[in-house]
Amino acid sequence: MNRATLDSPAGRAADDGASADPGEVAERASVAALLRCCLREVAGPRGQVWAAGPYLTLRLAGHLLRVPTSGGPALRFDGPAERLDQGAWHPLSLDRLVRLVETELGAGAAASVNDEFAGQVAGSRDVIAALLRARRTAVPPGDAWLASEQALVFGHPFHPSPKAREGAGWERYAPEAHAAFPLRLLGVREDVVASGGEPGVLDALGEAPDGYVLLPAHPWQLRLLGARTADALADGRLVDLGDAPGRAVPTSSVRTVYEPRIGICLKFSLDVRITNCVRKNAWYELTAAAELTRRLEPVFGDLASRFPGTRWLAEPGYRSAALGTRLLEGLGVIVRRGPWEVTGPGVTPVLAGALAIPGYGARATSPKRDDGVGRVAEAMARDPAGWWGDYVEQVAVPVLDAYFRHGVVLEPHLQNVLVGISPEGMPVEAIFRDLEGTKLVTGRHDVSGLPDPAARAACYDATRGWNRVVYCVMVNHLPEIAATVAVTAARAAAPARTEVPMVADELLRELWAQARSRLARYSAEHGRPLPLSDLLAGAPLPAKANLTARWARSADRDAGYVPIANPFAGVPA
Numbered sequence: 001m002n003r004a005t006l007d008s009p010a011g012r013a014a015d016d017g018a019s020a021d022p023g024e025v026a027e028r029a030s031v032a033a034l035l036r037c038c039l040r041e042v043a044g045p046r047g048q049v050w051a052a053g054p055y056l057t058l059r060l061a062g063h064l065l066r067v068p069t070s071g072g073p074a075l076r077f078d079g080p081a082e083r084l085d086q087g088a089w090h091p092l093s094l095d096r097l098v099r100l101v102e103t104e105l106g107a108g109a110a111a112s113v114n115d116e117f118a119g120q121v122a123g124s125r126d127v128i129a130a131l132l133r134a135r136r137t138a139v140p141p142g143d144a145w146l147a148s149e150q151a152l153v154f155g156h157p158f159h160p161s162p163k164a165r166e167g168a169g170w171e172r173y174a175p176e177a178h179a180a181f182p183l184r185l186l187g188v189r190e191d192v193v194a195s196g197g198e199p200g201v202l203d204a205l206g207e208a209p210d211g212y213v214l215l216p217a218h219p220w221q222l223r224l225l226g227a228r229t230a231d232a233l234a235d236g237r238l239v240d241l242g243d244a245p246g247r248a249v250p251t252s253s254v255r256t257v258y259e260p261r262i263g264i265c266l267k268f269s270l271d272v273r274i275t276n277c278v279r280k281n282a283w284y285e286l287t288a289a290a291e292l293t294r295r296l297e298p299v300f301g302d303l304a305s306r307f308p309g310t311r312w313l314a315e316p317g318y319r320s321a322a323l324g325t326r327l328l329e330g331l332g333v334i335v336r337r338g339p340w341e342v343t344g345p346g347v348t349p350v351l352a353g354a355l356a357i358p359g360y361g362a363r364a365t366s367p368k369r370d371d372g373v374g375r376v377a378e379a380m381a382r383d384p385a386g387w388w389g390d391y392v393e394q395v396a397v398p399v400l401d402a403y404f405r406h407g408v409v410l411e412p413h414l415q416n417v418l419v420g421i422s423p424e425g426m427p428v429e430a431i432f433r434d435l436e437g438t439k440l441v442t443g444r445h446d447v448s449g450l451p452d453p454a455a456r457a458a459c460y461d462a463t464r465g466w467n468r469v470v471y472c473v474m475v476n477h478l479p480e481i482a483a484t485v486a487v488t489a490a491r492a493a494a495p496a497r498t499e500v501p502m503v504a505d506e507l508l509r510e511l512w513a514q515a516r517s518r519l520a521r522y523s524a525e526h527g528r529p530l531p532l533s534d535l536l537a538g539a540p541l542p543a544k545a546n547l548t549a550r551w552a553r554s555a556d557r558d559a560g561y562v563p564i565a566n567p568f569a570g571v572p573a
Contacts (some may be wrong), residue, residue, distance in 0.1 A: 022132035027152045029127040030082065030094050034101065035067060036158050037547035041562050042104060054078065056503060061103035066093060070501035071483035072508050072567055073475065073541075074157070090438050094125060101160075105551050114551050117160075122573050124161035129156060131176045133161070138178035141249060144373045145339055146258060147417070148354035149251040150175040157480070159275060159546045167272040172349050173220045175250040182243035183218050183259070183266075186331070187212035188321045189237045194328055197290025197317030204262050205244050211336070212239060215319055215334060218255065218268040219243075225271070225330050232323050252351060252415050255279045258338060259531045265313070265336040266550050269329055275558040276549065281327060281332040285436055289315040289334045292435045292451055292458060299406045303523035307398045309420065311342040315434040339418050339431055347429055348372055348421045352395070353414035356480035358487050359406050375425030381492035385424060385514060391513045394419070394430040396473050397522055404529055407444030409465035411437030413476040428481060441465050451470075464533050467542045467561060474535070475543045475564065481565075512567040520573070538569030 050057045052224025054068040056075075066083040071140035082089040083096065098118050106113055131153050141147050163176075173179050180279065187208045192371050195213075208214040224228070231239040235436050248257040248266070255270040269280040293314045303310045313336050320332035339349040347372040350405050359377050380387045395417060402408040410416075410432055415566045420429025439460040448453040460468065483504070490504035516536060523532045535541075540562035549559035 004523065022062060022129040025132060026129035026151060027094055028124045030096055030127055031081050031092060032067075032077050033157055033162055034094070034097055034160045034547075035065070035077075035081050035503070037160050038101065040158060040348055040543055040564060041076060041545050041547045042101075044159070044564065045562055046553075054461070061069075061090045061100040061107075061514055063100055063545040064401060065097075065100075068501070070505050071487070072505065072512070073479040073564060074531045076483050076485035076487065076501075093479070094121065098122075099399070103549075112552065114553065115307040115537075116553070117551060120161040120164045120550065124155075124164040127163040127165050129168075130171065130312060132178035134171060134174070137320075140251055142177050143249075143260075144371050145349045145351070146251070146352040146399050148247050148349075148360075149249075149258075151351070151354040151357065151360065152176060153251050154463070156275070156421065156546065158543070159307075160550050162275060165272065165274055169223075170272070172217075173250055173254065175207065175252055175254060179217060180247040180249045182246065183248050183257070184222050185241040185244050186215045186217050186320075187239040187241055188319075189214045192232075192237050192322045193321040194286075194332075195318060196287055197315075197335075199319040199333075201262055201264055201335060202237040202333070205259065206241060208241070209239065210540075214258055214320065215243050215246065215260075215331065215571075216266060217331060219332065221268055221270055227329060228330070229478045230347030232321070232327070238321060239325065245332075252353065253279070256336070263337055263338040263340060266333040267277075267315075267336055269331060269332055276546070280329050281334060282457075283328050283332070284457055285333065286318040286320065286329075286332045287451060288437050288454045288458050290317050290439060291454070292440075294304065295440070296408065296438070299402065299408055302406070303401060306401060307394070310398045311339075311355065311420070311429055311431040312408070313337045313339060313342065313431060315435050336433065343420050346372075346423050348430055349418040350376075350421050351415065352417040352419050352477065352481070355419055356414055356484050358484050372423045372425045373420040375423075376421060377380075377425075377488050379425035379487040383487050384489035384511065388482065388511050389514055389518065390483060391419070391427045391485075391516050392478070394427050396478065396515070398430065398432075399469060400519070400522055400532065401526075403465065404526055404532070405443070407441035409441060409460050409468055411468065413437075413438075414480060416472075417477070422515070435507075439465055439468070470535060471544055471561065474566070476543050478515065479567065482508055482515075484513060485537075502566050509571075513571045515567045516571045535566070536568055536573075538566045540564060541566050 038060055039049055039058055043060055048059040055066045055070045056064040067081040069081040070076050070078055081092040098121050171177055185206045186494045190211055190213060193213045203214050205216055206214055246261050248259050251255050252276055256265055256267045258265050266421045293316050300312045315334050315336045318332055318334045320328050343349050350373055399410050399412050402410050416434045418431035430479045440458055441457045442461045486504040486508040488509055490500045493501040494500045520536050540563035543564045545560050545562050
């Protein structure tokens with residue numbers, strides 16, 4: 001099995017395991033994701049993980065499991081996971097691992113039962129296999145940014161069911177299957193239009209009859225709403241104007257699409273469970289998006305003056321129909337600027353999650369080879385320290401400044417950041433998006449003008465905000481990028497393939513020392529704030545407990561954290 005295929009079950013393949021059986025690749029990817037969760041949330045906190053040579057060994061439900069691992073906190077698996085049975089190691093199947101998890105989490109003082117869990121994990125595996133099959137014949141976007149949005153076939157590497165999806169017919173709307181489809185256009189009678197901010201760009205999508213305002217709708221959502229729109233269509237409060245010309249392209253979140261005719265992203269509600277949550281625009285989120293955009297304009301202006309590569313995708317307005325809360329939320333659409341509007345000349349936006357895939361740039365699906373994306377892997381290999389240093393400067397430092405200087409909590413996980421790539425393949429910009437996850441630190445902003453639910457949703461206390469920043473930057477984001485930089489450079493430098501993990505881990509330690517040095521300089525320049533000093537000193541990191549949340553059937557926003565080792569621990573000051 002070639003190395004690219006080995007990367008596939010780790011959830012980061014650039015070729016999607018195209019040469020392997022989709023079912024086999026999906027099985028191994030699903031084992032890897034669930035096993036990482038077990039290492040982080042179950043065996044690790046209980047002291048049931050041991051390192052032995054290239055392997056991490058863990059005890060789960062009384063059984064010993066092992067997997068060859070590198071990549072530091074990213075837990076990159078360098079081969080298949082195994083279980084010990086009667087003195088010999090055997091391949092670990094997903095079904096067996098699920099049974100062990102059910103036994104482990106269903107025992108002890110905190111025992112609970114989840115009869116949906118096995119089906120969700122298996123369903124996620126089946127979705128991955130279906131996506132891999134679809135990608136064999138689907139035509140990827142020619143736009144390098146959209147190609148990166150549609151690259152995340154395996155999903156979150158630390159989630160038990162990263163591609164779980166409810167509902168029939170999802171394949172027609174799946175970004176990972178290179179879907180593209182026409183939006184449906186509705187006319188909303190003027191007296192029942194609900195809107196805020198500046199959503200006028202939507203009017204360019206078509207022509208509404210006199211007395212009506214245009215409202216685009218996601219065709220899947222319209223089908224999901226079903227008869228709920230029937231009365232409004234029958235009495236003329238809504239009119240169906242048919243399909244919009246052209247085709248919208250879904251981005252990594254599934255429900256947000258890019259409309260190339262107007263260069264704008266549209267964030268729709270989708271009444272289906274994707275991974276953990278039903279993806280809807282709550283009424284207060286519709287209201288808050290435009291208000292946060294107004295409040296954040298000066299913040300991002302200041303950040304851009306201090307860090308010239310900083311960009312953001314504003315959400316200037318929303319539109320819906322005032323037909324009761326169910327349809328207000330179900331038909332609500334948030335307008336978001338497109339990344340091509342904000343990137344500098346010659347700069348190509350690429351989803352950070354795609355850059356975390358080893359070799360992505362070298363095999364990116366964009367037909368253009370003068371956009372720099374095809375040179376990313378080469379640039380990483382040629383100068384890993386330079387590439388990494390630029391990345392930390394563009395992505396991490398502005399996030400710290402937003403928190404400490406402005407009391408703004410950004411949510412820069414791998415799907416919320418686009419990285420501007422220069423023609424030479426270097427990271428020169430960071431584009432932050434999704435105001436749903438952006439929060440204001442309580443006590444540092446006047447939110448009296450917002451309705452109470454919107455004000456509460458828009459704010460975090462300082463501790464919760466800092467935990468979210470640290471999780472996104474130091475757990476979700478930088479470890480994945482660092483591991484990819486290290487393995488990319490190691491593959492170019494290691495004399496033998498078997499030495500790649502060792503060489504990569506040696507380089508990884510150097511990269512973390514470099515990142516610590518840069519963040520320590522920021523800390524010194526800003527009075528050494530206590531939470532940042534603790535982070536730099538190696539305090540444990542808060543990792544989101546996705547397995548625990550899924551087992552408890554908790555909403556994503558209610559997921560707790562588990563402490564994990566800080567890669568800065570042991571790094572010389």
